[in-house]
Amino acid sequence: MIELTNVTKSYNGKVKAVDNLDLIVRGGEIFGFLGPNGAGKTTTIKMITGIAKPDKGSITINGHDISQSPIEAKKQFGYVPDSPDLFLRLKGLEYLNFMADMYDVPKEARKERIDALARRFDMSQAISDPIQSYSHGMRQKIVIMGVLIHDPAVWILDEPLTGLDPKSSYTLKEMMREHADAGKTVFFSTHVLEVAEKLCDRVAIINKGEVLFCGTFKDMQERFQSDLSLERLFLELTENE
Numbered sequence: 088m089i090e091l092t093n094v095t096k097s098y099n100g101k102v103k104a105v106d107n108l109d110l111i112v113r114g115g116e117i118f119g120f121l122g123p124n125g126a127g128k129t130t131t132i133k134m135i136t137g138i139a140k141p142d143k144g145s146i147t148i149n150g151h152d153i154s155q156s157p158i159e160a161k162k163q164f165g166y167v168p169d170s171p172d173l174f175l176r177l178k179g180l181e182y183l184n185f186m187a188d189m190y191d192v193p194k195e196a197r198k199e200r201i202d203a204l205a206r207r208f209d210m211s212q213a214i215s216d217p218i219q220s221y222s223h224g225m226r227q228k229i230v231i232m233g234v235l236i237h238d239p240a241v242w243i244l245d246e247p248l249t250g251l252d253p254k255s256s257y258t259l260k261e262m263m264r265e266h267a268d269a270g271k272t273v274f275f276s277t278h279v280l281e282v283a284e285k286l287c288d289r290v291a292i293i294n295k296g297e298v299l300f301c302g303t304f305k306d307m308q309e310r311f312q313s314d315l316s317l318e319r320l321f322l323e324l325t326e327n328e
């Protein structure tokens with residue numbers, strides 16, 4: 088579970104990127120975080136993961152406060168950032184072992200996990216090559232594999248499907264569903280509204296740092312008394328601001 092209470096963040100004391108945000112993401116759900124460019128999604132994700140500090144408010148992950156107990160909070164989640172260009176000089180396997188070392192994954196479990204993840208993402212051959220030689224999609228996959236290697240309870244994914252081919256995208260969506268169905272938490276941001284409509288149990292729509300709507304797609308249609316698609320409702324909500 089991820090809980091944000093009254094979270095506010097400005098840059099340079101001017102732009103309010105996130106304004107008094109309250110959000111609860113529960114175990115057992117896939118939660119989509121939607122909003123136009125510059126809405127405040129990445130800033131929110133950076134605060135949840137402890138990369139950026141809120142000016143105000145509190146954030147807990149499975150009950151651990153990211154400011155007060157950062158190590159305990161960070162053990163709870165795996166984070167896929169929006170850019171996969173990390174550790175380019177390492178080979179895929181070296182990166183996976185590095186991530187497994189960081190999270191104290193025992194030797195036996197790590198081998199099994201690496202084999203299973205490499206098979207699922209079609210990366211069994213590529214993990215012997217340097218990440219530098221990978222395509223954007225392959226870099227995205229190795230970052231996802233590195234994050235999943237410690238089997239975190241909470242997944243936080245910033246635009247995770249960008250650059251993935253249809254098979255890998257299908258695999259990741261399937262894994263997100265399995266993770267949520269096991270009672271764990273999946274929080275991800277996306278611009279692809281069709282994906283959100285099909286995949287998410289609940290969504291939040293954010294614009295100019297404020298949540299405009301939070302709930303199921305059905306709640307949204309009821310609230311706006313409309314049978315419009317998520318895409319049309321999203322455009323109406325964010326354009327009327």
Ligand SMILES: Nc1ncnc2c1ncn2[C@@H]1O[C@H](COP(=O)(O)OP(=O)(O)OP(=O)(O)O)[C@@H](O)[C@H]1O
Binds near residue numbers: 102103122128131
């Ligand atoms: N490091 C920064 N310094 C100054 N302003 C920033 C910084 N990062 C973000 N902002 C501003 O904060 C606001 C929110 O940006 P953020 O990156 O969180 O949006 P986003 O919803 O993730 O956008 P996108 O969908 O385009 O990735 C924007 O007005 C942006 O210009």
